[in-house]
Amino acid sequence: xxxxxxxxxxxxxxxxxxxxxxxxxxxxxxxxxxxxxxxxxxxxxxxxxxxxxxxxxxxxxxxxxxxxxxxxxxxxxxxxxxxxxxxxxxxxxxxxxxxxxxxxxxxxxxxxxxxxxxxxxxxxxxxxxxxxxxxxxx
Amino acid sequence: xxxxxxxxxxxxxxxxxxxxxxxxxxxxxxxxxxxxxxxxxxxxxxxxxxxxxxxxxxxxxxxxxxxxxxxxxxxxxxxxxxxxxxxxxxxxxxxxxxxxxxxxxxxxxxxxxxxxxxxxxxxxxxxxxxxxxxxxxx
DNA sequence: CTCTACTTTAGAATCATTATAAATTACACA
DNA sequence: TGTGTAATTTATAATGATTCTAAAGTAGAG
Ligand SMILES: [Mn+2]
Ligand SMILES: [Mn+2]
Ligand SMILES: [Zn+2]
Ligand SMILES: [Zn+2]
Numbered sequence: 001x002x003x004x005x006x007x008x009x010x011x012x013x014x015x016x017x018x019x020x021x022x023x024x025x026x027x028x029x030x031x032x033x034x035x036x037x038x039x040x041x042x043x044x045x046x047x048x049x050x051x052x053x054x055x056x057x058x059x060x061x062x063x064x065x066x067x068x069x070x071x072x073x074x075x076x077x078x079x080x081x082x083x084x085x086x087x088x089x090x091x092x093x094x095x096x097x098x099x100x101x102x103x104x105x106x107x108x109x110x111x112x113x114x115x116x117x118x119x120x121x122x123x124x125x126x127x128x129x130x131x132x133x134x135x136x137x138x
Numbered sequence: 139x140x141x142x143x144x145x146x147x148x149x150x151x152x153x154x155x156x157x158x159x160x161x162x163x164x165x166x167x168x169x170x171x172x173x174x175x176x177x178x179x180x181x182x183x184x185x186x187x188x189x190x191x192x193x194x195x196x197x198x199x200x201x202x203x204x205x206x207x208x209x210x211x212x213x214x215x216x217x218x219x220x221x222x223x224x225x226x227x228x229x230x231x232x233x234x235x236x237x238x239x240x241x242x243x244x245x246x247x248x249x250x251x252x253x254x255x256x257x258x259x260x261x262x263x264x265x266x267x268x269x270x271x272x273x274x275x276x
Numbered sequence: 277c278t279c280t281a282c283t284t285t286a287g288a289a290t291c292a293t294t295a296t297a298a299a300t301t302a303c304a305c306a
Numbered sequence: 307t308g309t310g311t312a313a314t315t316t317a318t319a320a321t322g323a324t325t326c327t328a329a330a331g332t333a334g335a336g
Contacts, residue, residue: 077215
């Protein structure tokens with residue numbers, strides 16, 4: 001795989017040694033065109049499917065936590081059932097399809113400008129994110 | 139306490155027998171002027187403080203889950219650290235103060251009208267909620 | 277008042293996540 | 307290109323939140 005060098009650089013820049021396990025995680029996470037929303041369990045399944053290398057649960061957790069702390073992943077809370085991570089690390093909006101349990105990124109242009117009318121003395125806004133819950137008709 | 143009858147009615151309307159434990163939970167949850175955002179642990183602490191009656195952990199969980207299922211409470215996901223519940227069961231927006239870990243309701247009038255520009259064929263919008271994360275200025 | 281279904285409870289079970297500590301590996305530098 | 311050391315991986319144990327179990331207690335219809 002030719003992207004390996006990119007992943008190795010990504011890991012190095014985060015202060016992580018590029019081990020086989022971590023490179024395989026990067027392949028599954030970042031070797032795709034669209035944003036990837038996933039749970040740890042989903043990721044573990046994909047790792048089993050897509051790679052030969054065995055990988056322990058602890059390494060999956062450690063690596064995802066490290067990538068998240070370094071800002072290469074974002075944690076997303078939709079409900080208390082599942083803990084999601086997101087390869088789109090920008091501040092952005094989501095559709096959540098309650099019928100399919102699918103999470104989809106929204107572009108800023110998909111939602112009108114949001115302006116906070118309430119004054120916030122002594123406080124700094126860190127992010128403004130919209131969650132639109134939808135369900136399939138019938 | 140004079141509100142007891144209100145709580146008893148509330149419980150009855152949800153098909154729950156008004157036991158001492160459940161009435162005490164209602165007192166802590168609903169006997170207040172403003173929206174109450176809480177975690178189970180927070181609630182357990184308040185129950186100990188404000189009532190004499192002992193109450194088991196299982197009863198707290200069972201009752202909160204029953205009230206939530208019946209629509210008297212709403213579950214709120216801000217982050218994966220803590221699971222919050224909300225006595226404001228309407229669809230509404232929140233400020234989350236990352237410095238104080240405080241969650242505050244926003245009125246619709248605090249935020250400009252949000253309109254979804256993206257067409258959603260075959261889907262029905264269930265809710266549109268904004269989460270504004272803020273932090274104290276150093 | 278009595279009976280029965282509902283409720284409470286302590287404790288066990290489960291599930292996701294984190295900690296531990298021994299074996300393995302990456303890689304700086306000799 | 308070897309060696310030493312710190313970083314990493316891993317199996318397994320521990321933890322913490324939540325749910326389950328099943329025995330004892332209670333509400334309330336009749
Ligand atoms: Mn986490
Ligand atoms: Mn729940
Ligand atoms: Zn996203
Ligand atoms: Zn609220």
